[in-house]
Amino acid sequence: MTQRHAIFPEGSTRHALYDAHGYSPAVRAGDLLFVSGQVGSREDGSPEGTYLAQVERAFANLQAVLVAAGCTFDDIIDVSTFHTDPEAQFDDLMSVKQRYFPKAPFPTWTAVGVTWLAGFDFEIKVVARIPDA
Numbered sequence: 017m018t019q020r021h022a023i024f025p026e027g028s029t030r031h032a033l034y035d036a037h038g039y040s041p042a043v044r045a046g047d048l049l050f051v052s053g054q055v056g057s058r059e060d061g062s063p064e065g066t067y068l069a070q071v072e073r074a075f076a077n078l079q080a081v082l083v084a085a086g087c088t089f090d091d092i093i094d095v096s097t098f099h100t101d102p103e104a105q106f107d108d109l110m111s112v113k114q115r116y117f118p119k120a121p122f123p124t125w126t127a128v129g130v131t132w133l134a135g136f137d138f139e140i141k142v143v144a145r146i147p148d149a
Contacts, residue, residue: 025080041081049085053139054078068108087144094143095125102129
């Protein structure tokens with residue numbers, strides 16, 4: 017059986033949030049990395065003030081988790097995003113997404129409209145392949 021290993025970003029004070037809610041930012045299982053949903057939360061756990069700022073911060077939080085596991089955005093194979101108002105938010109999301117995924121081959125992507133994200137308006141979770149050492 018493959019062992020699970022929790023991955024935490026370096027120097028983050030958000031560790032208390034993960035402990036309080038009982039989950040890990042990411043889990044490595046074999047050569048796969050399963051990243052929990054990342055939102056646009058500041059270090060104290062509060063949301064950024066605008067949708068665009070939340071998306072920017074969520075991608076930055078995701079990047080910190082990827083780096084801690086030795087990955088980059090190029091290693092991502094599957095993406096799921098959650099949006100409180102997808103139609104109104106689409107252009108802002110795409111402006112950020114295109115910076116992180118500028119060219120093919122693109123990861124698979126599923127976008128879901130939701131009514132509640134614990135005070136946030138955007139969440140992104142991914143599966144990545146951990147590159148060979």
